[in-house]
Amino acid sequence: MPTNEFRSTQPLATPVAARLAPCVRGLLDRPELLLSWSDLSAGPLHLNFPECVAENIERLSTPFAAAGLTSRIFVAHKPVRSPALIRALLPTSADIDVASLGELTNALAAGFSGERIEATGPKNELFLVTALMHRTLISIDSLAELRKIIELLECNHSIPRPAKVLLRVQVIGEETRNLIHRPSRFGLDSQSFRAAVELCREWKNLVSLAGLHHHSEEQFPPLRASFVAGLIAETMKLISEGFAPSMINCGGGFRIQEAANQAEVASFFSTLESALSAGAPLPTWKDHGFGLSRTKDGRVVGQEVALARFRVPSPVETIEQILSYEIPGHRTIAAFALENEIELAIEPGAAAWSDCGLSMLRVETVRTGSGGAPMVTVNGNYTTLASASRDPFFDPLLISRRSKKPSTRGDDHWSGYVVGNLCKETDFISRRMIYLAETPEPGDLLVYPNTAAYLAGFEEASPLLQPIGLRYAAVGLKGGAPRLVSEDSYTPFTRHPIGSPPH
Amino acid sequence: MIIESIEKLIGNTPLLLIPESIHGVPNVELYAKLEFMNPFGSLKDRVALGMLQPVLGELKGSKKTVLEASSGNTAKALCALAGIHGLKFKSVTNRIKTPEIRLLLQAMGAEIEELPGLSDCPDPTDPNDFTAVATKLATERPSEYHYTDQYFNPENLRAHATTTGQEILRDLGRIDHYFGFLGTCGSAMGIGQCLREQCLREHHSQTSVWGVVAAAGHHVPGGRNINELWEVGFFKESFFSGLLEGTREEAIDGMLTLNRKLGMLCGPTSGLCYHAAVRKLIELRKQDPSPKPLKAVFIACDRIESYTSYLKQYAPQIFASSTHSRPRVSNLDREQLLASKEITSSELLTRLSASDGGPKPLVIDIRGHFAYARGHIDSSINILDELFTFVIEEGPAFPMDRTIVVVCAVGTISRKFAAFLSAQGFDACSLTGGIGDWKKKGHSLETCAHGQ
Numbered sequence: 001m002p003t004n005e006f007r008s009t010q011p012l013a014t015p016v017a018a019r020l021a022p023c024v025r026g027l028l029d030r031p032e033l034l035l036s037w038s039d040l041s042a043g044p045l046h047l048n049f050p051e052c053v054a055e056n057i058e059r060l061s062t063p064f065a066a067a068g069l070t071s072r073i074f075v076a077h078k079p080v081r082s083p084a085l086i087r088a089l090l091p092t093s094a095d096i097d098v099a100s101l102g103e104l105t106n107a108l109a110a111g112f113s114g115e116r117i118e119a120t121g122p123k124n125e126l127f128l129v130t131a132l133m134h135r136t137l138i139s140i141d142s143l144a145e146l147r148k149i150i151e152l153l154e155c156n157h158s159i160p161r162p163a164k165v166l167l168r169v170q171v172i173g174e175e176t177r178n179l180i181h182r183p184s185r186f187g188l189d190s191q192s193f194r195a196a197v198e199l200c201r202e203w204k205n206l207v208s209l210a211g212l213h214h215h216s217e218e219q220f221p222p223l224r225a226s227f228v229a230g231l232i233a234e235t236m237k238l239i240s241e242g243f244a245p246s247m248i249n250c251g252g253g254f255r256i257q258e259a260a261n262q263a264e265v266a267s268f269f270s271t272l273e274s275a276l277s278a279g280a281p282l283p284t285w286k287d288h289g290f291g292l293s294r295t296k297d298g299r300v301v302g303q304e305v306a307l308a309r310f311r312v313p314s315p316v317e318t319i320e321q322i323l324s325y326e327i328p329g330h331r332t333i334a335a336f337a338l339e340n341e342i343e344l345a346i347e348p349g350a351a352a353w354s355d356c357g358l359s360m361l362r363v364e365t366v367r368t369g370s371g372g373a374p375m376v377t378v379n380g381n382y383t384t385l386a387s388a389s390r391d392p393f394f395d396p397l398l399i400s401r402r403s404k405k406p407s408t409r410g411d412d413h414w415s416g417y418v419v420g421n422l423c424k425e426t427d428f429i430s431r432r433m434i435y436l437a438e439t440p441e442p443g444d445l446l447v448y449p450n451t452a453a454y455l456a457g458f459e460e461a462s463p464l465l466q467p468i469g470l471r472y473a474a475v476g477l478k479g480g481a482p483r484l485v486s487e488d489s490y491t492p493f494t495r496h497p498i499g500s501p502p503h
Numbered sequence: 504m505i506i507e508s509i510e511k512l513i514g515n516t517p518l519l520l521i522p523e524s525i526h527g528v529p530n531v532e533l534y535a536k537l538e539f540m541n542p543f544g545s546l547k548d549r550v551a552l553g554m555l556q557p558v559l560g561e562l563k564g565s566k567k568t569v570l571e572a573s574s575g576n577t578a579k580a581l582c583a584l585a586g587i588h589g590l591k592f593k594s595v596t597n598r599i600k601t602p603e604i605r606l607l608l609q610a611m612g613a614e615i616e617e618l619p620g621l622s623d624c625p626d627p628t629d630p631n632d633f634t635a636v637a638t639k640l641a642t643e644r645p646s647e648y649h650y651t652d653q654y655f656n657p658e659n660l661r662a663h664a665t666t667t668g669q670e671i672l673r674d675l676g677r678i679d680h681y682f683g684f685l686g687t688c689g690s691a692m693g694i695g696q697c698l699r700e701q702c703l704r705e706h707h708s709q710t711s712v713w714g715v716v717a718a719a720g721h722h723v724p725g726g727r728n729i730n731e732l733w734e735v736g737f738f739k740e741s742f743f744s745g746l747l748e749g750t751r752e753e754a755i756d757g758m759l760t761l762n763r764k765l766g767m768l769c770g771p772t773s774g775l776c777y778h779a780a781v782r783k784l785i786e787l788r789k790q791d792p793s794p795k796p797l798k799a800v801f802i803a804c805d806r807i808e809s810y811t812s813y814l815k816q817y818a819p820q821i822f823a824s825s826t827h828s829r830p831r832v833s834n835l836d837r838e839q840l841l842a843s844k845e846i847t848s849s850e851l852l853t854r855l856s857a858s859d860g861g862p863k864p865l866v867i868d869i870r871g872h873f874a875y876a877r878g879h880i881d882s883s884i885n886i887l888d889e890l891f892t893f894v895i896e897e898g899p900a901f902p903m904d905r906t907i908v909v910v911c912a913v914g915t916i917s918r919k920f921a922a923f924l925s926a927q928g929f930d931a932c933s934l935t936g937g938i939g940d941w942k943k944k945g946h947s948l949e950t951c952a953h954g955q
Binding site (some may be wrong): 231236239266270274335339340344 | 625634635655719731740870871873874877887888911912913938939
């Protein structure tokens with residue numbers, strides 16, 4: 001049953017609906033509100049939802065609590081910029097992971113004390129000194145960094161000691177398998193690790209080896225769990241050598257499902273692959289293959305980027321798999337941690353900030369590009385939403401200014417590309433041809449949900465002096481009375497007059 | 504029967520006629536080709552032989568390693584054949600998810616390289632695709648490797664067309680329907696092509712060739728799912744009369760039917776193929792209930808042994824314990840749990856240091872060995888909780904006149920054991936707050952050297 005679908009010149013777009021959290025749905029039911037808010041900005045408008053943070057933290061803590069464990073959740077500052085979101089963490093049980101002096105300053109200014117802060121990544125001397133003065137936990141990224149810390153402490157007695165450090169290891173050996181690991185520029189290789197342990201032993205008065213840290217992009221949970229088991233094996237060795245490590249940091253990299261329906265993402269890739277195989281135009285900007293390509297003799301080779309997001313369990317399920325993993329010859333990871341009073345730590349980024357924001361772009365022009373592909377230009381550009389390696393892999397929602405309604409899926413649809421306001425051929429919001437329920441018109445809004453982490457303004461700049469996106473915190477979402485407040489003055493703390501009855 | 508090389512046993516596999524009482528489709532002769540009877544356990548034995556035989560003369564004595572991007576049946580067969588001919592074998596593959604498969608390959612002497620999975624920070628210049636890595640290795644070091652390239656090697660198709668397909672024709676003559684699971688698609692297309700051509704030529708009949716594949720999101724090891732088909736070199740949708748999708752549950756269901764009712768010790772791809780075949784044949788029979796008998800064949804690709812952990816994960820109910828009547832620590836009722844007695848750290852310390860000459864309480868520490876070695880209550884014995892469960896469930900394990908105190912890290916798990924022992928008639932209690940509380944109260948702990 002041969003199909004001729006690919007003989008036409010236009011590629012087929014397939015819809016990928018975004019997953020919508022309940023509070024976002026509530027906002028989408030108020031399209032006139034979103035339209036009037038968007039008019040506050042000449043450029044894009046990024047909303048963040050500090051009131052949605054606590055439930056993410058609660059959810060991530062649940063598997064640890066269920067196992068009777070103390071956990072440390074170091075929420076990565078890196079994916080977000082909003083001070084409102086950072087402050088929203090204060091009343092929760094979460095701590096914060098900072099990867100620069102700027103992030104450390106932000107965290108301290110927001111109200112995090114040093115004990116709630118972990119400093120990670122490569123650190124310059126000022127970052128190190130500030131982290132040491134505030135007694136934060138420091139994850140050692142290199143042998144040179146550890147030496148620098150020891151030298152600083154040796155020469156400056158006003159710096160509090162001992163410094164609490166985690167050793168970040170690159171690769172955990174699995175004796176029975178030859179696992180090739182993606183090379184990483186962060187952390188200690190096995191030789192440096194041994195040298196670092198020796199330095200900690202020699203300078204016990206200055207540096208306290210608090211534990212081990214491994215961050216992995218590995219998505220196959222049993223392997224992730226085996227890395228943690230590897231850390232445990234190393235921890236046991238350290239304990240028998242006389243150290244007293246009390247933490248194992250399992251890193252981050254927990255994936256969130258962005259699309260409402262996994263099958264739609266799979267369907268997009270099927271369409272992409274069959275078009276590639278047939279040599280037909282792809283439903284992507286400039287025939288971008290998302291990791292796939294076609295060889296001269298017509299084979300499709302490569303591996304799709306982004307699809308794998310949907311082959312992995314949720315963050316909670318991944319954590320549960322890690323906790324219940326049986327260390328060969330020993331206990332489950334959870335049982336071992338409990339019995340040996342080891343704190344298990346995670347560093348969620350996207351998983352912690354999931355559903356905590358959205359971005360709105362206004363349609364400026366609607367046109368056809370060369371080759372017939374429909375395009376809309378918006379009042380933002382590639383720096384607004386995309387980062388170098390990821391673009392929002394779901395369709396935005398269209399809010400029509402004329403009808404003041406969000407459009408719903410029916411039989412009609414529009415597919416095309418959303419491109420930016422720069423005079424630059426590679427300025428697109430997403431490489432994927434998107435699917436809208438109706439044809440957009442100038443003035444309409446494109447709402448991109450779930451952009452708080454790594455998307456909304458993550459790399460935002462103002463090339464060509466185009467207006468940068470404005471950011472506001474939106475509160476009152478759950479109570480049905482949403483309003484905008486300045487993200488700089490938002491706090492999660494409320495108060496009642498003294499003597500008034502408690503609510 | 505005497506043979507000089509096990510290679511001689513590759514191919515010429517029997518066809519098993521599945522009785523209508525099992526498959527339930529009226530007027531259909533359904534045959535399973537027992538490819539798992541090949542010497543290395545799967546139909547890939549033919550492909551491996553087909554790919555290696557033409558180059559064996561050149562490879563022998565060359566010290567080249569046979570290389571393939573596979574961790575499954577193809578790797579197993581190539582590894583065996585390589586070994587017979589004094590060659591080494593290397594597999595380059597994505598993370599091997601099934602431990603049995605990896606362990607088996609290692610036992611057979613294969614060198615394995617497992618590539619990393621996808622990253623959240625994808626690098627467009629990073630060729631993670633395992634066939635790309637294998638190709639790269641073979642291109643960069645041609646004097647060291649011979650890459651058999653099963654996904655694109657025409658010998659894959661040819662082996663099936665000239666052997667498997669011919670055998671079916673020889674045994675059955677006209678075939679109306681052929682069902683093949685799609686992996687590299689070599690077997691389905693090689694066999695399908697051969698059957699179609701011959702049946703048209705000799706019997707003037709059209710053979711329908713059905714491709715069986717796992718549904719999106721379902722993983723049936725040994726083959727691909729519907730979204731992965733386009734990544735495979737041979738696949739051409741137009742070749743097939745249709746694609747039949749099935750779920751993991753259907754694969755397991757079919758597999759268990761074949762194993763348990765027919766003695767076919769085959770794996771999940773065989774199970775799904777059977778399930779899909781029966782479903783399709785029922786549909787076809789409904790559309791055309793004529794008494795003309797249909798002849799259908801499916802391939803039982805490989806053996807069950809590689810899939811026990813797959814079954815454990817996706818059909819755990821198979822392995823659930825059937826001895827429900829025995830009292831179990833995990834089955835304590837609420838009343839028994841509530842009746843569990845406790846003893847505080849101070850009380851225990853007092854009883855342990857009593858000098859009245861009476862028997863001291865027996866203290867059982869159910870934590871792991873490492874934690875016990877780091878610090879335990881003096882005179883306590885270490886028995887891991889799982890082992891302790893086994894010990895006490897099998898029968899009374901202690902003298903009835905001793906008090907048993909069960910100790911764990913924080914005093915939660917120990918309560919279950921104390922309750923079970925009390926129900927058995929012992930004077931048993933759990934240490935309130937466990938070792939954590941004991942330490943907090945400042946009582947001393949003994950240490951010992953840890954074995955590891």
